[in-house]
Amino acid sequence: MASETGKQDEVLEKAREKFRNFLGTKGLRITNQRLAILDACFRMEKHFIAEQLLEVAREIDRSVSRATVYRSLPILTESGLVREIDVGRDHKFYMADRGRGSNRVQVVCVNCDKIFELDAPFLEWYANSASQKVGLKAESIRLQVLARCDGHRCDNCTGDNMQENAPHKHEH
Amino acid sequence: MASETGKQDEVLEKAREKFRNFLGTKGLRITNQRLAILDACFRMEKHFIAEQLLEVAREIDRSVSRATVYRSLPILTESGLVREIDVGRDHKFYMADRGRGSNRVQVVCVNCDKIFELDAPFLEWYANSASQKVGLKAESIRLQVLARCDGHRCDNCTGDNMQENAPHKHEH
DNA sequence: ATAACTGCAAACTGTTTGCAAGCGA
DNA sequence: TCGCTTGCAAACAGTTTGCAGTTAT
Numbered sequence: 040m041a042s043e044t045g046k047q048d049e050v051l052e053k054a055r056e057k058f059r060n061f062l063g064t065k066g067l068r069i070t071n072q073r074l075a076i077l078d079a080c081f082r083m084e085k086h087f088i089a090e091q092l093l094e095v096a097r098e099i100d101r102s103v104s105r106a107t108v109y110r111s112l113p114i115l116t117e118s119g120l121v122r123e124i125d126v127g128r129d130h131k132f133y134m135a136d137r138g139r140g141s142n143r144v145q146v147v148c149v150n151c152d153k154i155f156e157l158d159a160p161f162l163e164w165y166a167n168s169a170s171q172k173v174g175l176k177a178e179s180i181r182l183q184v185l186a187r188c189d190g191h192r193c194d195n196c197t198g199d200n201m202q203e204n205a206p207h208k209h210e211h
Numbered sequence: 212m213a214s215e216t217g218k219q220d221e222v223l224e225k226a227r228e229k230f231r232n233f234l235g236t237k238g239l240r241i242t243n244q245r246l247a248i249l250d251a252c253f254r255m256e257k258h259f260i261a262e263q264l265l266e267v268a269r270e271i272d273r274s275v276s277r278a279t280v281y282r283s284l285p286i287l288t289e290s291g292l293v294r295e296i297d298v299g300r301d302h303k304f305y306m307a308d309r310g311r312g313s314n315r316v317q318v319v320c321v322n323c324d325k326i327f328e329l330d331a332p333f334l335e336w337y338a339n340s341a342s343q344k345v346g347l348k349a350e351s352i353r354l355q356v357l358a359r360c361d362g363h364r365c366d367n368c369t370g371d372n373m374q375e376n377a378p379h380k381h382e383h
Numbered sequence: 384a385t386a387a388c389t390g391c392a393a394a395c396t397g398t399t400t401g402c403a404a405g406c407g408a
Numbered sequence: 409t410c411g412c413t414t415g416c417a418a419a420c421a422g423t424t425t426g427c428a429g430t431t432a433t
Contacts, residue, residue, distance in 0.1 A: 068387055068432050089422080104390045109423060125299035127353075130422075144341050155345040166356045169316050173327040175358035181299070182354045184338045186347035240407055240412060261397080276415045281398060302397070 050137055051081050054120055061118040075100035076111045080121050080135045086154045088130040126154065126183055144182045151188075222309060223253050226292055233290040247272035248283045252293050252307045258326045260302040298326065298355055317355045 058077050062069050079096035080087075087095075089108055096103040112133065115121040124132040126147045132154065142162040146155040159182060166180035230249050234241050251268035252259075259267075261280055268275040284305065287293040296304040298319050304326065314334040318327040331354060338352035 066387090070388065070432075072389070102390080106391075106424080107389065110388090125297075127297035127299065127303075131299075144337075146341055146345050146347060148347055149350060155347075157341055157344060159341075166358075169318055169329055169331075169356050170358040172329060173318050173358075175318060175320055175327075175360050177356050177358045178321060179357045180355065181357075182352075184341050184352045185350045186338075186342040186345075187350055188347050238412090242407075242413065244414070274415080278399080278416075279414065282413085 047081075051078065054081055054135070058115075058118060058120055061120075062114075067114065071100055072096075072103045072107045073111055073114070075103055076108060077115065077120065080115065080133070081137075083135065086124060086132040086134045088132055090130075092133065124154070125181075128152065141179065144184060146184045146186050149185050149187045219253075223250065226253055226307070230287075230290060230292055233292075234286075239286065243272055244268075244275050244279050245283055245286070247275055248280060249287065249292065252287065252305070255307065258296060258304040258306045260304055262302075264305065296326070297353075300324065313351070315354075317353075319355060319357050321357050321359045323360075 054077060055074065058074070059069055061067075062073070076092065076096045078099055079092055082095055083091070089105075089112065092112075093103065093105050093108045096108060112121070112123070116123050116133075120136055122134050122136050122141060124134060124145060126132060126145060128147075139156075139158070142158065142160050144157045144159045144162075146157065147153075148155070162180050162182060166177040170177035226249060227246065230246070231241055233239075234245070248264065248268045250271055251264055254267055255263070261277075261284065264284075265275065265277050265280045268280060284293070284295070288295050288305075292308055294306050294308050294313060296306060296317060298304060298317060300319075311328075311330075314330065314332050316329045316331045316334075318329065319325075320327070334352050334354060335349075338349040342349035
């Protein structure tokens with residue numbers, strides 16, 4: 040448990056440093072609110088929406104406002120520290136990027152709204168291939184499956200939320 | 212050209228019939244507005260948004276209102292006559308389903324907002340495989356590539372819109 | 384010092400909804 | 409006739425923005 044916590048701290052420390060660097064490079068200022076929002080992102084184990092982020096960020100710094108959360112999310116996304124995951128539901132989801140990269144499939148349960156993620160290494164190659172076919176240059180890719188737990192509720196519904204994926208290898 | 216038009220009429224006639232059947236089966240009523248909206252969908256060559264659909268539907272039946280368009284789209288989608296394509300931009304896009312099925316990739320140009328579509332037959336298999344891994348049952352899948360025309364504008368930007376795809380075979 | 388940043392509240396945008404009137408079966 | 413459908417306008421939800429005060433550099 041101690042080593043777990045230590046590992047998380049290390050991840051957070053790296054993220055903070057990367058964020059400071061990013062802000063510096065871009066000529067943006069390092070503010071308490073931005074740091075609080077970054078920390079909040081990494082406190083979340085799973086995918087989160089802006090409103091939840093606001094809540095957690097406020098636990099860290101009372102002064103954080105909704106507007107600042109919304110203004111910070113694009114910055115965090117651009118810095119690569121946070122991934123935006125739009126599954127076409129009501130809200131956009133976000134998730135701290137803990138180094139898994141973005142070649143992933145999201146399996147979204149339409150019953151419980153939870154998001155599972157799986158690795159899909161072939162995605163990058165595929166994006167390039169498809170873009171080239173129409174004369175464009177790939178920038179990002181998104182592969183999502185809407186699915187449901189037929190009748191019985193899925194593990195995720197009943198138990199707690201382990202949607203923070205299990206990597207798998209099969210890529211055909 | 213005559214044969215082209217003839218073919219389109221045939222497609223439309225089939226769509227109307229399918230729609231009538233669907234409505235009947237579901238105990239929904241066949242109204243002029245719903246028929247006008249269906250026709251409008253098939254008048255659009257490319258992807259469209261609700262507002263554009265309203266405009267065209269009104270050319271067919273002056274009385275069609277925005278509310279009815281929004282209320283009809285889910286019905287049309289459920290009937291399989293129209294596909295909903297959410298690319299995570301501001302609007303949702305829709306497109307009449309002319310029998311190509313839904314195993315397709317969308318390549319979205321971030322410069323001109325146009326959507327190219329390509330066949331991706333492996334998608335269905337992949338959706339099932341991924342869903343199974345997390346214990347769910349696949350319902351629909353979505354594969355999208357955001358891309359840009361690096362520097363020069365893409366064919367689609369300059370010319371007219373041929374985003375109504377070119378099928379391709381490569382599926383690895 | 385000064386330009387970037389912030390919170391607040393109002394504005395926006397696409398979509399949904401309540402309601403009374405209309406109309407298909 | 410009966411109740412599903414409709415148009416209208418108001419409501420909604422998530423997000424963005426203008427502004428005046430605050431703060432990092």
